Amino acid sequence: MPPMPSTTRRRLLAGGTATLALLGIRAPGTAAEAAEPDSSSQAPGFYRYRLGQFRITVVSDGMNRLAIPDGFVTNASRAEVNAALAAVFMEPDVFLGPYNPIVVDTGAHRALIDTGNGEAAFRVSRGATGQLLGNLAAAGITPTSIDTVILSHYHADHINGLLRADDSLAFPNAQIIAPGPEHRYWMNDEAMRRAATPRIQAVFRNARRVFRPEVLARLKTCEWGDEIIPGITALGTPGQTPGHTAHLVSSANQQVYVQADVTHAPYLFARNPHWHPFYDHDPIQAEATRHEVYEHLARDRLLVQGYHYPFPGLAHVEKTASGYREVPVIWMPGEHPVR
Ligand SMILES: [Zn+2]
Numbered sequence: 001m002p003p004m005p006s007t008t009r010r011r012l013l014a015g016g017t018a019t020l021a022l023l024g025i026r027a028p029g030t031a032a033e034a035a036e037p038d039s040s041s042q043a044p045g046f047y048r049y050r051l052g053q054f055r056i057t058v059v060s061d062g063m064n065r066l067a068i069p070d071g072f073v074t075n076a077s078r079a080e081v082n083a084a085l086a087a088v089f090m091e092p093d094v095f096l097g098p099y100n101p102i103v104v105d106t107g108a109h110r111a112l113i114d115t116g117n118g119e120a121a122f123r124v125s126r127g128a129t130g131q132l133l134g135n136l137a138a139a140g141i142t143p144t145s146i147d148t149v150i151l152s153h154y155h156a157d158h159i160n161g162l163l164r165a166d167d168s169l170a171f172p173n174a175q176i177i178a179p180g181p182e183h184r185y186w187m188n189d190e191a192m193r194r195a196a197t198p199r200i201q202a203v204f205r206n207a208r209r210v211f212r213p214e215v216l217a218r219l220k221t222c223e224w225g226d227e228i229i230p231g232i233t234a235l236g237t238p239g240q241t242p243g244h245t246a247h248l249v250s251s252a253n254q255q256v257y258v259q260a261d262v263t264h265a266p267y268l269f270a271r272n273p274h275w276h277p278f279y280d281h282d283p284i285q286a287e288a289t290r291h292e293v294y295e296h297l298a299r300d301r302l303l304v305q306g307y308h309y310p311f312p313g314l315a316h317v318e319k320t321a322s323g324y325r326e327v328p329v330i331w332m333p334g335e336h337p338v339r
Pocket of ligand 1: 155157158261307308
């Protein structure tokens with residue numbers, strides 16, 4: 001910090017506690033100590049639950065609040081999208097996008113699935129997104145303790161958190177496991193040349209920015225059906241991107257289906273699985289994947305962890321006349337036995 005001009009210093013000294021309060025600084029021993037914190041933020045965004053022998057911690061990367069652009073759903077009108085928002089008592093023309101990476105502690109490994117928008121996004125969004133590192137710290141999880149980072153697909157909100165704001169590795173001790181079909185597509189120069197739209201070209205450029213040599217040196221690809229580490233299996237769920245991958249986490253007869261972006265916000269896209277959001281790479285394939293996965297989730301009453309579900313993103317789904325409906329799991333204050 002540069003030296004403070006003497007006039008400023010004089011004003012600060014003269015202004016006393018009122019000036020300090022304006023600067024967000026509390027004078028010790030004053031009534032300000034007893035006042036409520038002057039902040040609009042929530043408690044830290046992490047949520048723990050047990051799955052068999054595993055401990056899972058959902059760690060929020062924050063949430064985006066966006067004006068819905070024209071063509072947001074290519075085969076549904078703005079009026080239809082707004083009707084779906086109204087049905088869940090939400091504001092019209094506004095899209096809320098939460099981000100829910102998870103940490104899976106298996107006993108043998110500590111794996112992070114997806115990495116959020118990255119530390120650099122925290123500044124750009126003025127703290128709305130890029131919260132992962134702060135919330136990990138609040139949960140008592142150090143980035144150096146993560147030994148495995150598992151990626152679902154290469155959209156920016158899932159991979160940018162591999163890097164700190166200064167482009168150093170956010171998880172320096174982790175092996176990075178990426179889906180082979182996803183990695184091969186976005187690293188293919190011919191596919192990049194053929195990219196049809198500026199948006200897809202931007203996804204290519206961002207993937208190549210993130211997958212710098214230090215990242216590639218730690219990266220291993222997996223194939224669909226592989227058990228990446230004991231208890232976490234990669235499942236092919238293509239459509240949103242060519243190599244989009246979900247993960248089944250299993251321990252002691254309990255399972256959670258970590259769906260990544262099979263659907264985005266469930267109150268729009270699980271309830272209307274035939275809708276094509278503009279960012280689906282192959283909308284027909286994405287729709288088929290959504291139907292297949294959600295049939296399976298509903299039929300087998302599987303627990304689902306949704307990256308863009310409302311925090312903490314844990315729910316079951318049931319079949320309805322026109323699609324599926326998510327039923328959030330009740331928030332638990334801790335792991336207490338049934339009495
Ligand atoms: Zn996403």
